[in-house]
Amino acid sequence: MSAHAQVHGVEDHHDDDHGHHHKETFVTKYIFSQDHKMISKQYLITGLFMGTIGILMSLLFRLQLAWPDHKFTIFEVFLGKWAPDGVMDPSIYLALVTIHGTIMVFFVLTAGLSGTFSNLLIPLQIGARDMASGFLNMVSYWLFFLSSVVMLFSLFVEAGPASAGWTIYPPLSALPQAIPGSGAGMTLWLTSIAIFIASSLLGSLNYIVTVINLRTKGMSMTRLPLTIWAFFVTAIIGVVSFPVLFSAALMLIMDRSFGTSFFLSDIYIAGEVLHHQGGSPVLFEHLFWFLGHPEVYIVILPAMGIVSEVMATNSRKPIFGYRAMVASILAIAFLSTIVWGHHMFISGMNPFLGSVFTFTTLLIAIPSAVKAFNWITTLWKGNLQMNPAMLFSIAFVSTFITGGLTGIILGDSALDINVHDTYFVVAHFHLVMGISALYGLLAGVYHWFPKMFQGRMMNKNLGYIHFWVTAIGAYGIFFPMHFVGMAGLPRRYYTNTNFPYFDDLADINVVMTIFAIITISVQVIFLYNFFHSIFYGKRGPKNPWNSTTLEWTAEMKHVHGNWDGPIPHVYRWSYDYSKLNKDETDYVIPGQDFIPQNVPLQDNEDEMDH
Amino acid sequence: MTAFLVILVIILFGISVWQMNRIFQLAKAKPSTNSEIASDKDNNTQGYLMMGFLAFMYILAILTFWLWGDVLLPESGSEHGVEIDNLMLISMIVIFFVGILTQWLLHYFAFVYRGNINKRATFYADNDKLEFIWTIIPVIVLAGLIIYGLFTWTDIMNVDKDDDPLIVELYAQQFNWKARYGGNDNTLGEANVRLIEGINQLGVDPADPNGQDDKIVTELHLPVGRKVLFKMRSQDVLHSAYMPHFRAQMNCVPGMITQFAFTPTVTTEEMRQNDKIVEKVAKINRIRTEKSIALTAAGEEALEPYTFDYLLLCNKICGISHYNMQMKIVVDSEEDYKAWLAEQPTLVEQLSK
Numbered sequence: 001m002s003a004h005a006q007v008h009g010v011e012d013h014h015d016d017d018h019g020h021h022h023k024e025t026f027v028t029k030y031i032f033s034q035d036h037k038m039i040s041k042q043y044l045i046t047g048l049f050m051g052t053i054g055i056l057m058s059l060l061f062r063l064q065l066a067w068p069d070h071k072f073t074i075f076e077v078f079l080g081k082w083a084p085d086g087v088m089d090p091s092i093y094l095a096l097v098t099i100h101g102t103i104m105v106f107f108v109l110t111a112g113l114s115g116t117f118s119n120l121l122i123p124l125q126i127g128a129r130d131m132a133s134g135f136l137n138m139v140s141y142w143l144f145f146l147s148s149v150v151m152l153f154s155l156f157v158e159a160g161p162a163s164a165g166w167t168i169y170p171p172l173s174a175l176p177q178a179i180p181g182s183g184a185g186m187t188l189w190l191t192s193i194a195i196f197i198a199s200s201l202l203g204s205l206n207y208i209v210t211v212i213n214l215r216t217k218g219m220s221m222t223r224l225p226l227t228i229w230a231f232f233v234t235a236i237i238g239v240v241s242f243p244v245l246f247s248a249a250l251m252l253i254m255d256r257s258f259g260t261s262f263f264l265s266d267i268y269i270a271g272e273v274l275h276h277q278g279g280s281p282v283l284f285e286h287l288f289w290f291l292g293h294p295e296v297y298i299v300i301l302p303a304m305g306i307v308s309e310v311m312a313t314n315s316r317k318p319i320f321g322y323r324a325m326v327a328s329i330l331a332i333a334f335l336s337t338i339v340w341g342h343h344m345f346i347s348g349m350n351p352f353l354g355s356v357f358t359f360t361t362l363l364i365a366i367p368s369a370v371k372a373f374n375w376i377t378t379l380w381k382g383n384l385q386m387n388p389a390m391l392f393s394i395a396f397v398s399t400f401i402t403g404g405l406t407g408i409i410l411g412d413s414a415l416d417i418n419v420h421d422t423y424f425v426v427a428h429f430h431l432v433m434g435i436s437a438l439y440g441l442l443a444g445v446y447h448w449f450p451k452m453f454q455g456r457m458m459n460k461n462l463g464y465i466h467f468w469v470t471a472i473g474a475y476g477i478f479f480p481m482h483f484v485g486m487a488g489l490p491r492r493y494y495t496n497t498n499f500p501y502f503d504d505l506a507d508i509n510v511v512m513t514i515f516a517i518i519t520i521s522v523q524v525i526f527l528y529n530f531f532h533s534i535f536y537g538k539r540g541p542k543n544p545w546n547s548t549t550l551e552w553t554a555e556m557k558h559v560h561g562n563w564d565g566p567i568p569h570v571y572r573w574s575y576d577y578s579k580l581n582k583d584e585t586d587y588v589i590p591g592q593d594f595i596p597q598n599v600p601l602q603d604n605e606d607e608m609d610h
Numbered sequence: 611m612t613a614f615l616v617i618l619v620i621i622l623f624g625i626s627v628w629q630m631n632r633i634f635q636l637a638k639a640k641p642s643t644n645s646e647i648a649s650d651k652d653n654n655t656q657g658y659l660m661m662g663f664l665a666f667m668y669i670l671a672i673l674t675f676w677l678w679g680d681v682l683l684p685e686s687g688s689e690h691g692v693e694i695d696n697l698m699l700i701s702m703i704v705i706f707f708v709g710i711l712t713q714w715l716l717h718y719f720a721f722v723y724r725g726n727i728n729k730r731a732t733f734y735a736d737n738d739k740l741e742f743i744w745t746i747i748p749v750i751v752l753a754g755l756i757i758y759g760l761f762t763w764t765d766i767m768n769v770d771k772d773d774d775p776l777i778v779e780l781y782a783q784q785f786n787w788k789a790r791y792g793g794n795d796n797t798l799g800e801a802n803v804r805l806i807e808g809i810n811q812l813g814v815d816p817a818d819p820n821g822q823d824d825k826i827v828t829e830l831h832l833p834v835g836r837k838v839l840f841k842m843r844s845q846d847v848l849h850s851a852y853m854p855h856f857r858a859q860m861n862c863v864p865g866m867i868t869q870f871a872f873t874p875t876v877t878t879e880e881m882r883q884n885d886k887i888v889e890k891v892a893k894i895n896r897i898r899t900e901k902s903i904a905l906t907a908a909g910e911e912a913l914e915p916y917t918f919d920y921l922l923l924c925n926k927i928c929g930i931s932h933y934n935m936q937m938k939i940v941v942d943s944e945e946d947y948k949a950w951l952a953e954q955p956t957l958v959e960q961l962s963k
Binding site for chain 2: 464
């Protein structure tokens with residue numbers, strides 16, 4: 001029973017030193033807050049807002065793809081002059097897919113996912129009072145906010161927003177003559193992303209420093225929860241690769257506005273020869289994908305971390321193969337920086353490079369497979385608590401496997417020739433990074449909602465409905481999409497009925513769109529549940545999921561510095577679920593199937609080397 | 611068919627929401643300590659639903675193959691395409707096998723080990739042997755796929771000059787394709803966008819003797835059985851020359867010349883007789899007839915019946931009409947091809963007009 005005493009001892013100990021409780025005004029508490037918990041909520045709510053816009057955009061172009069001949073009043077309402085009489089303009093179609101991609105990849109899945117949970121969990125799970133620099137953290141959020149505002153503002157410029165695809169390959173993105181969206185819209189796009197990169201770098205540096213320096217006593221690297229490992233490594237990849245995108249964006253700005261020729265050469269457009277000479281669009285592709293590929297791991301690794309944590313907690317079992325999980329995170333991170341060329345097999349780069357990138361790309365399947373098998377084994381002989389977060393975690397593994405397997409086809413240069421840039425690719429990356437990362441985000445929201453909103457919990461039954469409709473809908477949209485790709489339909493086509501060959505894809509498009517409408521509609525339930533629960537959610541116990549990690553030992557009511565008393569010390573790894581005592585008669589702490597990290601080693605248990 | 615599917619999906623959705631609501635209402639009856647944390651009853655329901663979801667995935671896979679298996683591309687019309695299709699088939703078998711197995715394990719475990727207050731999870735933290743097994747198996751399988759893939763890739767991309775390939779330039783501009791044949795000497799004249807002037811739209815150097823007999827056309831004709839080496843150029847933005855029926859694709863990049871080579875093996879006429887194509891064309895024509903009925907009712911012209919042709923599509927976003935940038939490809943017998951080419955004017959003839 002001494003463990004209980006110890007737990008309570010820590011909890012009951014109220015420090016008289018209230019140095020960290022200063023007077024706060026509305027502005028310092030809710031707007032320019034330097035508290036990581038508030039910043040994480042700001043990231044989440046901004047991310048959800050951007051996500052709503054991004055997803056509604058996809059609804060618009062899905063309607064267009066399913067019923068290209070139909071006039072939709074909804075187009076006129078949302079798109080105004082871009083949809084006269086409810087007929088969508090081809091240029092706004094391209095703008096919609098461009099901005100949908102940009103918003104979802106950067107604003108939702110990078111900032112909304114990593115920004116939210118790195119901020120919330122890094123200090124709380126490593127036992128720190130806050131981030132290493134609260135001020136930089138605040139600046140990071142507000143730069144993100146600014147870049148969101150600039151991006152949204154770009155939707156309203158005269159010639160339309162950026163519409164060269166989210167990969168903004170020049171010359172299309174460099175020349176306003178080539179497409180109207182490459183005028184002011186693209187300038188704002190580049191500005192927004194430059195600010196976004198600054199935000200991301202400030203955030204990442206802060207996460208790295210915090211994880212390295214501010215771990216509580218006893219919290220060695222091998223005792224870190226996998227969430228922290230994932231956030232830590234994600235931040236490192238971000239610091240390595242985002243500056244390269246920044247330089248690419250800068251050079252593109254130079255080409256556009258200052259007459260340089262980094263990416264442009266031999267161009268005849270709108271009846272005249274441009275002076276640009278000697279640049280190469282392929283160079284831009286290299287620079288873009290040097291970030292662009294690690295970016296998808298920046299998106300998926302935090303989701304993997306969240307899933308590992310949620311799955312272990314709800315399985316009431318340690319995560320299987322903790323060290324293998326850490327090793328595979330590191331391996332994925334390393335490999336992610338040397339596989340970018342698989343986006344460029346047929347870009348005109350040397351075919352020998354294609355062989356090299358095929359090799360490294362297929363290598364990355366190995367750590368990914370290890371992770372998938374470890375998650376499945378974590379479920380084996382568990383005592384699964386089917387909370388909504390757990391369901392999303394299981395679904396994450398499912399979509400990650402499905403989407404990951406088609407990666408084996410795309411990563412193979414020979415096979416890529418015929419499916420490159422078709423809907424097969426769209427289906428692949430939506431499942432493996434889009435849907436999977438969103439599942440990670442949603443699992444995180446359901447799981448840590450009580451931590452974010454002072455003990456309030458989201459409604460479970462609404463969560464179940466949200467989950468099942470989303471899970472079915474996501475496969476309903478993206479599984480048939482593989483067929484469209486293998487039929488040879490290129491992506492980013494405003495309509496595929498302009499010539500007869502693809503006419504027989506009409507009913508697949510209709511089915512995908514109906515699933516999309518259903519899936520998108522059900523997100524309203526989630527938003528309702530989220531916002532309603534912030535104010536009216538039932539308050540649960542302090543540690544609702546019986547979790548071992550430190551965040552649940554912190555005060556339910558948010559205080560500056562997280563713990564009212566001294567910071568808890570750590571005596572064990574974070575996965576002591578269902579650990580039995582030496583005689584294997586009961587759990588180490590009788591009647592309690594988990595041992596929080598701040599409980600010292602008990603007399604009746606074996607110390608294990610994990 | 612479409613209407614039926616739409617109705618089916620809507621009805622199924624309605625039923626599932628209604629059923630789920632009922633399940634949750636029933637499950638809600640007895641609140642445990644905190645009603646927002648999964649109770650054993652929830653665990654039970656959700657566990658069963660996991661098996662239901664597994665069934666849904668399998669049924670979805672079977673149903674989509676049954677409904678839409680016919681939209682996929684027909685057999686390859688090029689020599690190397692057979693190799694690609696073969697590799698694709700092997701990869702597909704591997705990923706379907708792995709997918710079916712792992713999804714089954716995942717959902718089955720979620721069902722079998724659903725939580726129960728009386729059960730105890732097994733503390734099972736790691737096992738090096740298992741980790742080794744599922745590291746080494748992907749290594750072996752992937753090594754096989756990589757080696758096969760790399761040999762195929764190298765075969766496709768390395769063009770042997772001794773094959774004496776037919777040289778054809780594919781020229782991309784917003785938003786159409788042109789093709790340039792090397793003429794009798796099978797050599798393309800030098801060209802640059804700075805030489806574009808009047809009728810010389812491809813900027814071929816008029817002073818280059820190799821360019822005099824070049825022939826520029828807007829419909830690509832290829833002789834069956836002869837290797838064709840495509841030299842790709844673009845005059846404005848990135849385009850991608852995508853010939854799905856030949857399993858061929860390469861980007862067209864302003865400022866550089868890219869290349870791709872293949873040997874067409876099936877003439878357009880033969881491909882039109884292909885069972886899959888016959889079926890596909892019939893299906894498309896059924897759809898077009900339906901549309902025509904609606905069109906004529908509205909006083910517009912009916913659609914012409916569709917016959918199959920190979921297509922060159924643009925597959926890299928290139929501007930507003932990206933979706934409508936294509937060129938017809940005709941694969942002919944050697945004689946027909948020669949006859950067709952003889953009719954085309956040479957560059958000199960065009961310029962002197």
